[in-house]
Structures are given as structure tokens and as C-alpha cells.
């Protein structure tokens with residue numbers, strides 16, 4: 001699979017026509033057109049129609065287009081599936097996945113509703129059961145009928161369902177975040193951090209982006225356009241990091257190092273696993289550069 005930057009992942013309510021229009025021009029790497037919790041029950045049908053039309057019309061350029069459906073066990077799930085599965089969205093995001101069986105059933109329903117093969121599935125990790133089943137849910141990716149290729153943390157629902165508070169540093173949630181992350185990586189999935197609700201608290205947001213990057217998330221889900229630029233900055237490798245990665249790669253490419261497992265570069269011990277990490281970092285930096293020159 002080609003490496004895609006997924007630094008900034010902006011939710012927008014499917015009922016908000018202005019936001020859907022703006023999605024085509026904002027510098028987010030991924031847009032999530034939401035039919036679930038951002039949309040009031042009275043607006044569900046309008047939102048479904050608007051999102052289906054927006055995805056069909058296209059015009060999102062390099063942005064990955066994700067549609068979040070209502071739960072397939074809700075009054076709107078089946079209608080959402082019929083309208084959105086064949087739309088050509090890059091990803092269908094399923095809310096409140098709690099067990100691997102949820103993904104197996106959804107995969108069948110998505111195929112039956114006419115989704116093209118290229119449409120992938122991401123799972124919202126946002127229930128207490130999902131935290132207990134994270135490894136088994138991620139392992140469902142081995143069954144290709146699930147189409148599973150990513151996790152999205154739902155920290156608002158986790159707070160609601162567990163009573164854990166969302167506090168600076170997120171100590172009450174760190175075990176869940178890191179367990180979900182390990183589960184995702186064990187099975188080759190992308191994983192995105194939850195949202196920061198305090199739109200006006202820019203310093204707090206920057207701190208949480210840096211934490212999420214250091215924890216290993218690919219990017220962070222967002223709720224407002226003002227969060228895109230700082231999020232992109234936090235999840236882009238710094239020039240110094242890219243230069244160091246290139247130095248490591250070049251060092252291992254030297255003929256005298258061809259048979260060595262560990263070498264010294266500029267006073268530091270570097271192993272072949274560091275060269276692998278360096279290649280990944282350079283690939284993501286190149287993908288970001290390509291994204292930023294695109295529309």
C-alpha cells in the first residue's frame with residue numbers, strides 16, 4: 001500500500017452543506033463526512049443525501065474521503081449503507097465497533113450493498129468492550145472480507161461510557177490509547193487519535209498533538225478548521241529528523257557497512273532497525289511534500 005499522510009483528519013457534520021463544500025479546499029489530509037453523532041436525529045436523512053451527493057461529485061483532490069455511518073443496528077444504519085456503500089468513498093468508518101464479529105457482519109453488508117473493492121473500513125474504538133477486545137478486533141483485518149485497515153479513537157464516547165475524565169495528559173485513558181495502538185500496529189493498521197474539544201485552547205491542543213505523535217499515532221482527528229495547520233505541523237517530521245534519517249540510510253549504503261548489523265554514525269550507535277525506521281520516515285516526509293504541492 002502506498003504511504004499516505006494522515007496527519008490531520010477533520011470531521012464535519014453531513015448536515016452542514018457549507019462545511020462539506022469547505023472540505024474540498026481545506027489543507028486536511030483526510031476528511032470525515034459524518035452521519036453519526038455530529039448530526040441531530042431530525043437531520044439524518046438530509047445529511048445522508050448531502051454526503052452521498054458530495055462523495056459522488058468528488059473534487060476532494062488529494063484528501064482521503066471517509067464517511068462515518070450510523071451504527072448498522074440503528075434506525076438509520078441500513079439506509080446509510082445503501083446510500084453510501086456504492087458511493088466510491090475511500091473509507092467507511094463504523095462507529096462503536098466492540099467485537100470482531102461486528103466487522104465480519106459489516107463487511108458482508110458493505111459488499112452486499114455494492115461497495116467497490118477499493119473502499120476500506122475503519123473502526124471507531126470508543127466502547128469499553130472495544131478496549132477489552134482491541135487485539136481481536138485488529139486481528140479481524142486478516143479476514144479480507146472485513147476490509148479493515150484502520151482504527152480511530154473515540155475519546156468522547158470512551159469518557160461517556162466509562163466515566164473517565166478527559167484531562168490534560170489523558171492519564172485515565174493512556175492505557176486504552178496505547179493498547180489500541182499496539183493492537184493496530186500488530187496487525188498493520190493505521191491509527192488516529194481522538195479529538196480535542198476545546199477549540200479556543202490552542203496551547204492545550206498543540207500539547208496533545210505532540211503527545212499523540214510521540215505515542216505513535218499517524219495523526220489526530222479534528223473538529224474545527226483552525227486545528228488543521230498546527231496538527232499538520234506536529235505530525236510532520238522536522239527537517240532535522242529527515243536529514244538524520246538520510247544520514248543513517250547513506251551510512252548503511254556504504255560498501256564497508258554492507259555486512260554490519262550495527263555501526264557508529266556521528267557518535268551514535270545505529271542498527272539496521274534504525275535504517276528501516278529512517279526509510280519509513282523519509283517516505284512519509286516525501287508523501288507530505290507531495291501532498292503539500294497538490295491542491
Ligand SMILES: CC(C)(COP(=O)(O)OP(=O)(O)OC[C@H]1O[C@@H](n2cnc3c(N)ncnc32)[C@H](O)[C@@H]1OP(=O)(O)O)[C@@H](O)C(=O)NCCC(=O)NCCSC(=O)C[C@H](O)C(=O)O
Nearest residue numbers: 011012013018019022038126154155156157195223224225
Ligand atoms: C464545533 C462547531 C459546531 C463550531 O461551529 P461554528 O461555531 O460554526 O464554527 P466557526 O464559526 O468557528 O466556523 C468558521 C468557519 O469554519 C467552518 N467550519 C467549522 N467547523 C467545520 C468543520 N468541522 N469542517 C469544515 N468546516 C467547518 C464554518 O462553516 C465556518 O465557515 P465560513 O462560513 O466559511 O466562515 C463545528 O466546528 C463542528 O460542527 N465541528 C465538527 C463537529 C463534529 O463533527 N463532531 C463529531 C465528531 S467528534 C467525536 O465525537 C468523535 C468520536 O466519535 C468520539 O466519541 O470521541
Ligand SMILES: [Mg+2]
Nearest residue numbers: 037126154157
Ligand atoms: Mg463517538
